[in-house]
Amino acid sequence: MTMNVPELFGSKVFNDEVMKERLPKDTYKALKKTIDEGLHLQLDVANVVAHAMKDWAIEQGATHFTHWFQPMTGITAEKHDSFISPEPGGKVIMSFSGKELVKGEPDASSFPSGGLRATFEARGYTAWDPTSYAFIKDDTLCIPTAFCSYSGEALDKKTPLLRSMQALDKSAVRVLMLFGNSDVKRVITTVGPEQEYFLIDKEVYNKRPDIIYTGRTLFGAKPPKGQELEDHYFGTIKERVSSYMKELDEELWKLGILAKTKHNEVAPAQHELAPIFSTTNIATDHNQLTMELMKTIASRHGMACLLHEKPFAGVNGSGKHNNWSISTDTGMNLLEPGATPSQNAQFLLFLTAVIKAVDDYQELLRVSVASAGNDHRLGANEAPPAIISMFLGDELEGIVESIINGTDYHDKEKKLMSIGATVLPHIPQDTTDRNRTSPFAFTGNKFEFRSLGSSASISGPNVVLNTIVAEVLDQFAGELEKADDFEKGLNELVRRELTAHQRIIFNGNGYADEWVKEAEKRGLANLKSTVDALPAFISDKAIEVFTKHGVYSKTELMSRYDIMLENYEKIIHIEALTMDSMVKKDIMAAAYEFEGEIAKTVKAKADAGVGTAVESKQLAKVSALVEAMTDKLEKLEADIEKGSEISEVFESAKYAREVLFEDMSELREIVDALEVLVPGKIWPYPTYGEILYSVK
Ligand code: ADP
Numbered sequence: 253m254t255m256n257v258p259e260l261f262g263s264k265v266f267n268d269e270v271m272k273e274r275l276p277k278d279t280y281k282a283l284k285k286t287i288d289e290g291l292h293l294q295l296d297v298a299n300v301v302a303h304a305m306k307d308w309a310i311e312q313g314a315t316h317f318t319h320w321f322q323p324m325t326g327i328t329a330e331k332h333d334s335f336i337s338p339e340p341g342g343k344v345i346m347s348f349s350g351k352e353l354v355k356g357e358p359d360a361s362s363f364p365s366g367g368l369r370a371t372f373e374a375r376g377y378t379a380w381d382p383t384s385y386a387f388i389k390d391d392t393l394c395i396p397t398a399f400c401s402y403s404g405e406a407l408d409k410k411t412p413l414l415r416s417m418q419a420l421d422k423s424a425v426r427v428l429m430l431f432g433n434s435d436v437k438r439v440i441t442t443v444g445p446e447q448e449y450f451l452i453d454k455e456v457y458n459k460r461p462d463i464i465y466t467g468r469t470l471f472g473a474k475p476p477k478g479q480e481l482e483d484h485y486f487g488t489i490k491e492r493v494s495s496y497m498k499e500l501d502e503e504l505w506k507l508g509i510l511a512k513t514k515h516n517e518v519a520p521a522q523h524e525l526a527p528i529f530s531t532t533n534i535a536t537d538h539n540q541l542t543m544e545l546m547k548t549i550a551s552r553h554g555m556a557c558l559l560h561e562k563p564f565a566g567v568n569g570s571g572k573h574n575n576w577s578i579s580t581d582t583g584m585n586l587l588e589p590g591a592t593p594s595q596n597a598q599f600l601l602f603l604t605a606v607i608k609a610v611d612d613y614q615e616l617l618r619v620s621v622a623s624a625g626n627d628h629r630l631g632a633n634e635a636p637p638a639i640i641s642m643f644l645g646d647e648l649e650g651i652v653e654s655i656i657n658g659t660d661y662h663d664k665e666k667k668l669m670s671i672g673a674t675v676l677p678h679i680p681q682d683t684t685d686r687n688r689t690s691p692f693a694f695t696g697n698k699f700e701f702r703s704l705g706s707s708a709s710i711s712g713p714n715v716v717l718n719t720i721v722a723e724v725l726d727q728f729a730g731e732l733e734k735a736d737d738f739e740k741g742l743n744e745l746v747r748r749e750l751t752a753h754q755r756i757i758f759n760g761n762g763y764a765d766e767w768v769k770e771a772e773k774r775g776l777a778n779l780k781s782t783v784d785a786l787p788a789f790i791s792d793k794a795i796e797v798f799t800k801h802g803v804y805s806k807t808e809l810m811s812r813y814d815i816m817l818e819n820y821e822k823i824i825h826i827e828a829l830t831m832d833s834m835v836k837k838d839i840m841a842a843a844y845e846f847e848g849e850i851a852k853t854v855k856a857k858a859d860a861g862v863g864t865a866v867e868s869k870q871l872a873k874v875s876a877l878v879e880a881m882t883d884k885l886e887k888l889e890a891d892i893e894k895g896s897e898i899s900e901v902f903e904s905a906k907y908a909r910e911v912l913f914e915d916m917s918e919l920r921e922i923v924d925a926l927e928v929l930v931p932g933k934i935w936p937y938p939t940y941g942e943i944l945y946s947v948k
């Protein structure tokens with residue numbers, strides 16, 4: 253059967269087209285105004301919309317509705333209510349009111365709040381984000397909502413994101429007015445997140461308690477064949493994977509998600525899916541749905557989808573590239589070099605703003621991608637490094653340099669020009685010049701923030717990006733509004749700020765040790781782990797910028813800080829316990845069994861009067877490892893015990909990093925050495941080779 257993609261696309265979404273078709277004209281207009289201008293929705297309008305939405309949902313086979321939201325757990329939450337409403341005579345009708353559409357009251361007490369609900373209200377409520385369309389999943393009408401406490405504190409990942417978009421909108425419009433763009437009413441940020449993942453066979457998955465409980469392998473010796481040959485990248489997609497990808501595309505398209513590219517990644521069993529970009533809050537909702545569907549559909553195909561940042565040691569981990577730009581409601585991409593010098597002057601001001609923002613708030617960007625899982629990538633010899641820097645490409649870097657030095661610039665045709673912010677050469681879109689090691693790269697008409705972990709919500713990093721750029725644009729607007737001579741003021745500002753922030757620009761190899769030294773000389777932050785990075789989230793500078801733009805209150809920041817620390821500690825703790833139980837229950841037994849077998853051989857050979865040098869040596873080797881393993885296991889257990897006595901959240905997280913994490917690495921090293929010696933038929937778990945090549 254051939255698939256009619258245009259017909260399929262968005263078929264499960266209550267989108268603009270459906271609204272236009274099903275809503276009375278005035279209701280549609282009122283709703284549209286709410287969506288386009290971010291206004292408040294009136295209850296009478298909501299009632300009409302709810303009714304139409306319900307009818308549509310029922311036609312699609314839905315029986316329930318839910319407020320779909322994104323609590324601080326990082327995944328999505330839903331509580332399903334059916335549409336039924338009792339009628340006299342024991343019958344029911346299907347009903348759904350405007351009130352139910354606009355506001356929900358889930359029992360919020362079991363979601364993380366970092367102490368917020370304790371100090372404020374026990375209850376939270378959800379509120380519809382009408383800019384993100386309702387959709388149908390599992391016969392349920394899902395309404396994308398924000399989740400707040402009754403006193404207004406955000407308890408989720410959507411609320412601060414919407415606030416940060418508003419902040420950026422305000423500052424950017426102010427700047428655009430200075431350039432005479434009086435037709436621009438609204439500025440939004442756009443994101444296209446590229447999502448990496450692993451697919452493994454469900455059967456091997458079920459045999460690995462570490463993957464089941466923690467999402468990654470806690471043990472595993474390197475396979476004879478890893479990614480050395482680089483034969484997987486963009487390679488032919490296996491039939492089983494291909495049919496998975498096909499179904500995934502189909503389901504995503506039905507939900508109006510613009511799944512565009514799919515291919516194999518560098519590591520065996522690793523793949524990537526990239527959507528076409530959309531407005532940031534929608535891209536965030538869609539990325540959450542994409543991750544969810546990746547998992548459920550894998551299950552249907554007898555596979556497990558791993559979204560962990562580092563499922564396998566020694567094999568490339570998974571990230572998410574956050575392609576980010578700023579655009580206007582008139583269709584201008586503000587990070588796209590223009591064709592005329594004046595367009596380029598505007599571009600250059602926005603570029604300068606991003607450069608300054610990334611430099612001024614590099615620690616905040618680093619925190620926004622910090623997690624236990626991502627610690628295995630950032631700063632651990634994998635792309636990209638923990639040090640935040642920016643890549644501009646040769647052409648743009650050359651222009652920046654000549655502005656700073658006040659020198660002439662030779663463009664591509666070797667034409668000589670004397671440039672300033674308002675006299676610029678045509679800046680060509682540079683798409684070939686890529687630096688894959690850079691955490692934050694300009695790619696022609698957008699920036700690509702590459703430090704995100706594969707499992708994380710993209711909300712956090714975009715909240716930071718939007719807010720810090722809003723702050724800098726606000727500063728720039730303030731200065732330029734006061735300038736007597738705009739052009740002169742602009743030239744001065746751009747040159748001054750580029751000079752001040754040039755240190756953040758780095759076009760070299762981000763993996764090299766020299767870069768670590770050079771970055772230190774430049775005074776750039778190198779926050780290696782989550783525990784190192786987190787304090788920056790509640791620094792005075794962070795509190796100031798977030799509160800000034802109404803993105804997070806101080807209380808909200810504090811509560812999020814606590815949640816991130818707690819979450820980090822919990823993850824390490826669970827990993828430690830899982831390791832402990834795997835060694836005690838299975839690995840130790842396998843080692844003893846192997847020791848017994850060798851001992852038996854030694855004895856039989858000795859009885860027969862044959863030399864046993866080789867076997868004895870082997871036995872000694874295994875015994876030594878078993879002894880070391882026993883010692884390390886005891887240490888880990890004792891340290892887990894000690895850790896449980898620490899109650900302060902930061903200290904507890906720090907302890908997890910400095911003590912438990914180190915214990916685990918040491919224990920792993922011994923177990924992996926043992927795995928190499930013990931025969932496969934005795935070893936209790938599938939090996940790396942068996943896992944990585946499990947999907948045939
Ligand atoms: P790559 O070479 O990194 O694989 P592409 O240049 O094809 O990628 O784009 C990667 C992602 O960037 C896609 O999701 C694409 O939709 C997104 N993208 C393109 N333009 C923009 C933009 N203006 N804003 C945000 N994302 C964008």
Ligand code: MG
Pocket residue numbers: 446573700
């Ligand atoms: Mg990319």
